[in-house]
Amino acid sequence: MTEYTQIFKGTAFSSTSPKEVQTLKDYLFFINADGTIEKVVAPEHIDYQTLLDTYQDNENFHQLADGQYFLPGFIDLHVHAPQWAQSGTALDIPLYDWLNKYTFPIESKFSDLDFAKEVYEDLVSTLLANGTTTSLYFATVHKEASLLLAEICAKKGQRGLVGKVVMDDPEQNPDFYRDADTQTALADTEEFILAVKELAKSTKQGVYPVVTPRFIPSCTDGALKGLGELAAKYDTHVQSHCSESDWEHGYVQDRFKKNDAFALHDFGLLGDKSVMAHSNFLNDADAELFAETGTAVGHCPISNAYFANSVIPIAHLHSKGVDIGLGSDVSGGFSPSLFDNARQAVMSSRMLEDGVNTALAAEKRGVPNSRITINEAFYLATAGGGESLSLPIGRLEENYTWDAQIIDTKIASAKLPIFDKNEDLNDIFQKIMYLVRPENISEVWVQGNKVHERTK
Missing domain, CATH: 2.30.40.10 (Urease, subunit C, domain 1)
Structure with a gap:
């Protein structure tokens, strides 16, 4: 038997x-x-x-x-683990100000491992209590605290995919919170990858290192190139933010004369283990590149309502063959619950289809065929997340x-x-x-x- x-x-x-x-x-x-x-x-x-x-x-x-x-179990494709300490605050200011006045200062505190342990243990327990069995985490620039998050996931039984964040451009990041230089950022990332792979040998549910350029504005070309090489060398997952807001999308176009998707692809950062958060401003060529490379979108509907200046056309991206899962984006999204985010995904899609400007005629107000159902939102939180991570989950x-x-x-x-x-x-x-x-x-x-x- x-x-x-x-x-x-x-x-x-x-x-x-x-x-x-x-x-x-x-x-x-x-x-x-x-x-x-x-x-x-x-x-x-x-x-x-x-x-x-x-x-x-x-x-x-x-x-x-x-x-x-x-x-x-739900699969959360976008969690800023350190930002759990600021959840529910400062959501009414522009993204650039939010990052520099609130987020970077709180993340800089994670050089203190006692503080990191307190926050990360509470976060992982909270996510599990909300039904989230797998999380794709941005940690901070600190190698030791990022490894601590992976260890907490291993101990508490959550499947954690953890990234030590890279922010090496001195012109785009505050003096008090960034990598010392490009070589240090890459060396710390490689050491982090090796340490998490060693931890994974004794973790039944799996922990995974993730190559994590915060987003293009925070990284030099050298860091982006080096991170793409590390992802290929160790066959790791990759995560970043992509075409999130008017400001970020415009910054990349000014710097590279192309959209985020193609710039990230140039550095070897797209692939079937890549998840790009937000991606609200993808055009059809970007979407086709995502589908061709197997790159997934981490859809963060609550956060998008605050910071993305738009509603992402999920139904259209699905029609293009793009893998999509759901993310909470703690703390740009105030709720750690993917139930809440699934509900918002449906509501946002209905608003995109119906439109919001009552000064326009009904037939001109929205984007046709944009709505998704609660069945589709459930798929994003489960099977879609598993496919996005190329893991047998969901x-x-x-x-x-x-x-x-x-x-x-x-x-x-x-x-x-x-x-x-x-x-x-x-x-x-x-x-x-x-x-x-x-x-x-x-x-x-x-x-x-x-x-x-x-x-x-």
């Missing part, structure tokens, strides 16, 4: 495509020692009852209670990792309005996506291990 470390029984929701969510009613999920879903069995399968009889009395058999459901199906959140719709403090015991499961899924709060998330599992349980 095959040995499974965990067996789960319950109703789950998982994306089969950007627009379609599959309802897996009363399925059995068998998890192997690696934390991978080895077998998924539907109630109508010939072996279902035999398997149920065989395993249901085992200690490692978990059956959901009435009103509980499985969702895949779906509850065979050969994917058991990264799951158990949603309790009946908890007294956050009961969902479900009054018909035979309510359509698709309607229940929509209520979950629109109404769940952190207290509804009763358990979170990563790579077959329980990493969070709601305290009563």
Whole structure:
């Protein structure tokens, strides 16, 4: 008899495509020692009852209670880990001022490892409690504190992809917060990559080093070129900001006479392990380059409402074949919850389609065919994120990792309005996506291990 470390029984929701969510009613999920879903069995399968009889009395058999459901763990493609310390503040000023007056000063404090430990431990725990099982993190310029973040992810059981940020241009960065020089930035990045790869050898769910030029304005050409070479040498993930706002997009055009996408590509920073945050101002040529290279967009809808001067055309980019996932952009986005960001993704897309300027006629006010559904937003938070990172995560199906959140719709403090015991499961899924709060998330599992349980 095959040995499974965990067996789960319950109703789950998982994306089969950007627009379609599959309802897996009363399925059995068998998890192997690696934390991978080895077998998924539907109630109508010939072996279902035999398997149920065989395993249901085992200690490692978990059956959901009435009103509980499985969702895949969420995948956050853009988190500024140090900015957790300033979340919810200074969101009403321009991006350039926000960075220089608030963000760079707080990030500079992470040279203090005690402060870094306090903030990072709280952040990782908070994200897990919000159902985020994988996070793609910008840390700071500090090599030691960035490694500490990877170690905290490893310890707490979150799958962390962590980047030591590079900001080496003395003309574009403050004296108190930048890399000492280009060579130091590249040497620290290489040492960081090697240290995280060593840590990964003993981390079941995986930790990954990420080559991280903050964005083109903060880096010299030498740093961008060197980072592209390091990404190729060590086959790492890559992240940066791309065509985020009028100011940043315009800066790159002035400096390189081309858009961010092509400038980043020139330095070897696009590829199937690359995620570019925001990307609001991509044109069709940029989008085609992303699709051709396998580069993904980290869509940050709450943050974009504050700092991007625009609404990104997600539906159009999907039609161009671009991989897209969802990001919170803590703290440009105030909420650490991808539930909140999924909701905002839908709302922003509707505003783009309908338009916002009532002085214009209805037919001239918006951008046709721009809306996305809650199914598509769920896909961005799960399967789309997995595809963006080229990892087997984000779906509850065979050969994917058991990264799951158990949603309790009946908890007294956050009961969902479900009054018909035979309510359509698709309607229940929509209520979950629109109404769940952190207290509804009763358990979170990563790579077959329980990493969070709601305290009563």
